[in-house]
Amino acid sequence: MIDFIQTIVSGIAAGSSYALMGLAMVLIYKTSEVPNFAQGELALAASFFAYMIMESFGLSFFLALPCALSFAFLLGCFLEFLVLRRAKTPNILSMIVITIGLEMILLGLVSWKFGADQKTMPFPISPYDSMAIGNIFISTLELVTVFVVLAIMAALYLLLRFSKMGLAMKATQQNTMAARLMGIRANRVLNLTWGLSSVVGAIAGLLIAPTLMHPYMMWDPLLKGFAAAVMGGMTSLPGAVSGAFLLGIIENIFGTYISIEFKAVVAFAIIVIILCIKPSGLFARHYVKKV
Amino acid sequence: MKSKSVLGCLVLSVCLMFGFNTALAEEGITDTEIHIGQWGPQTGPAAAWGSVARGTGAYFQMINAKGGINGRKIVYHMFDDAYNPAKTKAGVKELQEGTGIFAWACGVGTSPGLAVIDYLTEREIPWIGPAAGSLHWITPPRKHLFPVYPLYYNEAKALIRYAVKEMGKTKIAIVYQNDEYGKNGLRGAREELVTHGLNTVVEMPVELKDTDMKSHVMQLRKSGADMVLLWTSVSHAVRIVGTSRAMQFTPQFMSTSTCSDFPLMMHISKGLWEGVICATFGELPDADDPLMKMYKKEAFDAFAAKDERWGLFYYAGILFVEPMVEAMKRCGKDLTRDRLVAELEKLRDFKGIGPKISFKPFDPNDPSSRQGGSQTFLIQCLKDGKAKKLTDWMDI
Numbered sequence: 001m002i003d004f005i006q007t008i009v010s011g012i013a014a015g016s017s018y019a020l021m022g023l024a025m026v027l028i029y030k031t032s033e034v035p036n037f038a039q040g041e042l043a044l045a046a047s048f049f050a051y052m053i054m055e056s057f058g059l060s061f062f063l064a065l066p067c068a069l070s071f072a073f074l075l076g077c078f079l080e081f082l083v084l085r086r087a088k089t090p091n092i093l094s095m096i097v098i099t100i101g102l103e104m105i106l107l108g109l110v111s112w113k114f115g116a117d118q119k120t121m122p123f124p125i126s127p128y129d130s131m132a133i134g135n136i137f138i139s140t141l142e143l144v145t146v147f148v149v150l151a152i153m154a155a156l157y158l159l160l161r162f163s164k165m166g167l168a169m170k171a172t173q174q175n176t177m178a179a180r181l182m183g184i185r186a187n188r189v190l191n192l193t194w195g196l197s198s199v200v201g202a203i204a205g206l207l208i209a210p211t212l213m214h215p216y217m218m219w220d221p222l223l224k225g226f227a228a229a230v231m232g233g234m235t236s237l238p239g240a241v242s243g244a245f246l247l248g249i250i251e252n253i254f255g256t257y258i259s260i261e262f263k264a265v266v267a268f269a270i271i272v273i274i275l276c277i278k279p280s281g282l283f284a285r286h287y288v289k290k291v
Numbered sequence: 292m293k294s295k296s297v298l299g300c301l302v303l304s305v306c307l308m309f310g311f312n313t314a315l316a317e318e319g320i321t322d323t324e325i326h327i328g329q330w331g332p333q334t335g336p337a338a339a340w341g342s343v344a345r346g347t348g349a350y351f352q353m354i355n356a357k358g359g360i361n362g363r364k365i366v367y368h369m370f371d372d373a374y375n376p377a378k379t380k381a382g383v384k385e386l387q388e389g390t391g392i393f394a395w396a397c398g399v400g401t402s403p404g405l406a407v408i409d410y411l412t413e414r415e416i417p418w419i420g421p422a423a424g425s426l427h428w429i430t431p432p433r434k435h436l437f438p439v440y441p442l443y444y445n446e447a448k449a450l451i452r453y454a455v456k457e458m459g460k461t462k463i464a465i466v467y468q469n470d471e472y473g474k475n476g477l478r479g480a481r482e483e484l485v486t487h488g489l490n491t492v493v494e495m496p497v498e499l500k501d502t503d504m505k506s507h508v509m510q511l512r513k514s515g516a517d518m519v520l521l522w523t524s525v526s527h528a529v530r531i532v533g534t535s536r537a538m539q540f541t542p543q544f545m546s547t548s549t550c551s552d553f554p555l556m557m558h559i560s561k562g563l564w565e566g567v568i569c570a571t572f573g574e575l576p577d578a579d580d581p582l583m584k585m586y587k588k589e590a591f592d593a594f595a596a597k598d599e600r601w602g603l604f605y606y607a608g609i610l611f612v613e614p615m616v617e618a619m620k621r622c623g624k625d626l627t628r629d630r631l632v633a634e635l636e637k638l639r640d641f642k643g644i645g646p647k648i649s650f651k652p653f654d655p656n657d658p659s660s661r662q663g664g665s666q667t668f669l670i671q672c673l674k675d676g677k678a679k680k681l682t683d684w685m686d687i
Contacts, residue, residue: 003513006538010505115598116338118526118559128563130537139537211533212502212526216335220502248503255506261469264500 002135007252013142015248019149020204021218021225022232022240023156027197029234030160031169031190034095038079040222041106042198043205044215046072047121048110050206051213054122061124068206069199076198080191111215123210145207152200153241160237169193227267231274233281242283317627319393325360325619325626327351328368328392330382331399331422335373339525339555340399342599343422344369346608347396349594350586350616356593360619361626368392374399376406383407387416394419394631397611401425401472412436417631420611420663424548424572426475429658435628437635439611439663441646443472443547445687446570447479447520449667450545453568453682454518455487460543462492464516466507466531468523469496476522476547492516497523497531504534512540521546529560536563548572548667552603557676565674568681570667573610574644575678576601582644606644613643614650614663638663646684 021039028036050068053059059067079102087094129140160166171179172186180186208221224247225240232243247267255263274281319326331344351365359365368386372379379398386392387410394417398404401423411418412433420439421428424446428438454460465480467473477494484490493514495507508531511519519535519542521528528550535541544567550556551569554576574580586609591601599605618634619626632653641648646666654660666686670678 003509006509007506010503010509014503014505111334116332116334116341118339120558120561126561128533128536128561130539132539137538139534211530214338214526220500251503252506256509260506260510261496261498263506264498 003256006136007256008249009136009138011249011252012146012245013138013248014252015228015245016142016145016149017204017208017221018224018228018247019241019244020145020152020200020207021221022229022244023149023152023237024197024201024204025226025229026234026237026240027156027200028193029229031173031193032095033173034092034099035226035229035234036099036194036197037096037222037226038099038102038106039197039201039225040218041103041110042072042076042079043201044110044218045075045106046198046202047205047209047213047217048114051119051121051209052114061122065206069202072198072202073195076194076196077191080194084194085187085190107215114215116215119209119213121206121209121213125210127211141207141210148203148207149241149244152203153237156200157237165189165192224267227271229281230271231281232283236281236283239281239283243281246282317393318391320363320626323363324366325363326366326368326390326392327394327396328370328383328386328390329396329398330370330372330379330403331397332374332403333371335375337374337400337524339552339559340374340422340549340604341371342602342605343397343399343608343611345596345599346590346605347612348608349590349605350609350612352594353586353590354616356589360616361622361624363626372403374403376402379403380406380410383410387414392416393626394615394628396420396615397422397608399423401427401475402470404428405471408433408436415628417615417628417635419615419635422607422611423472424475425471426478427471429662431655432653432658432661434653435632437614437650437661437663439614439645439648441548441570441572441664441667441687442479442662443475443522444479445665446547446667447476447522448483448687449570449669449682449685450520450568451480451483451487453669454520454543454545455484455489458518458543460518461489462515462517463489463520464493464495464511464514464518464542465491465520466495466497466511466523466527468527469498472549473497473522476520480520480522497527499524501527502530504530505538507531508534508538508540511535511542512538516542518543518545521550523550525550525556525559529556529563532560532563532567543568545569548603551670551678553670553672553678554600554676555602555604556672562674564672566672568669568671571603571670571678572645572664572667573603573607575670575680576603576606577677580644586644610643610645613645614638614641614648617641617643636660 024039046068049071050064054064125141127141130137168184168189172189176186228244228247229240232239254266329344333341351367355364370382399422404421417435419437424440424443467477546569548571551571556564621634622630636650639649646664648663651660666684668684669681
């Protein structure tokens with residue numbers, strides 16, 4: 001029984017980093033209906049930026065954190081303004097291809113600037129310290145990540161549900177033209193969404209970097225975050241978070257009790273199954289767009 | 292009659308032309324140059340081992356600065372394969388057929404090496420010192436392939452022997468990368484355990500793409516292992532040790548030579564690598580060895596990039612090609628692939644900065660005719676990232 005509870009706790013801990021990436025992807029999807037595959041590399045760039053200012057200028061983590069988040073926000077806004085907005089006759093497929101292109105460019109730039117060797121991110125909490133309740137362990141960093149995920153989810157939920165900005169984002173997603181006619185500056189909304197989602201991704205990157213820091217560190221969290229968002233529903237913030245925790249738990253149960261060798265592919269099998277059975281995701285409300 | 296003579300002359304000239312050409316122009320060799328190739332991961336999951344190829348580059352630069360080998364300079368062609376066998380194959384083919392490579396040096400990784408082994412063997416192109424201790428290089432032995440790296444299989448045996456006989460460990464678990472690299476270590480460990488009347492308590496495969504190690508550690512903990520042998524990539528080894536620490540599971544960890552660059556391991560693991568025991572194949576970085584000091588000064592200090600580090604993987608790039616350079620020197624001016632192979636076969640107990648290297652005349656039924664290095668020694672990581680020698684060079 002202890003083992004089973006430990007498996008569940010470990011699954012929730014693993015799911016927390018997927019959840020942050022899932023939240024970031026959902027944020028952009030809610031506004032533009034485009035899954036942003038550059039999300040991982042936006043986080044990567046911000047994490048390496050934090051690493052650079054800490055290593056080169058001797059800044060403490062607490063000073064580097066706001067700098068990195070500001071950098072992430074500006075980078076997100078910049079890419080939306082400079083690249084995505086310039087796409088002629090954009091459709092979803094071409095936008096997805098553009099985000100994949102951006103992802104490759106950012107990965108190349110980070111690899112070129114920082115090299116491929118594994119780095120060590122200075123961080124106030126050791127990724128290998130843990131807390132124990134009886135015989136159940138969770139690393140302190142993962143516990144912090146779980147709380148950060150829940151806090152960000154709540155903040156974003158409140159923003160989207162009760163602020164004008166949230167309403168504008170929803171309107172832009174549902175009908176951009178109508179939103180514009182109502183006086184919503186759709187481009188600005190999109191721009192801010194990219195910035196905001198980049199910040200959420202950057203937080204994920206900064207929480208992953210103390211354990212694993214090299215140019216490919218965000219691939220797995222991105223793919224798992226995407227899988228979690230698809231599972232929970234690409235338009236639902238709590239859905240993405242629940243999906244991520246569920247994915248972490250399923251992966252760990254599968255790895256512990258069925259097959260450790262196929263643990264890594266469970267996430268993708270889940271994407272396929274969910275897309276076949278409930279394409280809108282487990283927790284999202286399906287809505288039909290009027291044409 | 293006249294036309295027959297003309298035809299005869301033509302045939303003779305063609306024969307002479309081709310014969311003459313072959314004798315003079317060995318592929319990858321000119322009067323002033325020797326073209327040597329190497330692949331190595333500068334990016335991707337195995338990038339930590341990328342310094343092997345850079346170490347070889349600095350060594351060749353040192354040789355060139357001293358006048359080259361018998362008047363010829365080494366032209367070194369190194370490419371990044373990102374530890375991706377498909378890229379290794381494409382890159383080797385491109386360089387071999389485009390530029391023309393005389394011989395291949397090192398090459399990190401069992402899987403990347405396996406992707407090109409048949410290609411190089413079929414074309415009878417020498418490949419010296421693969422940077423992996425795989426049994427595949429000598430099963431069966433190949434005439435033009437000269438492994439220098441001690442076998443992972445033997446390293447695993449040495450580690451298990453030490454754990455059982457010297458440390459009294461009986462519950463031994465193995466975490467291995469689920470490819471040929473990991474399986475070589477697994478095989479050696481299993482066989483050694485059987486000789487002591489033991490079996491593994493659990494065997495855990497790790498896929499290259501795995502990032503979360505909690506399931507692995509949970510099963511290790513459940514097995515009650517008192518020693519865990521890690522045959523994985525550097526980052527997986529660190530994550531397993533770290534996750535074990537987080538889950539308060541503290542067996543003795545042991546690992547392969549690929550994880551024996553202690554300053555790097557201590558840096559990545561934030562100090563958790565302390566106490567881990569590894570097999571290794573090269574003198575220690577601060578060894579009081581004249582050859583090591585010379586390489587440090589004349590290759591590393593003179594030619595390494597500014598942010599490069601004098602670590603095991605870096606000078607392994609020198610260690611693996613020392614026999615090749617020695618054999619090329621012994622060939623004199625008449626450097627051909629056949630002569631290089633012949634001179635390599637004459638090496639007996641050749642000592643550079645690694646194990647003693649010996650080859651024999653080629654015997655397709657004798658793997659030891661091609662396995663140059665068979666010695667290893669064990670070291671333990673200390674708090675400052677330095678190594679404590681636990682054994683001398685051992686023949687396994």
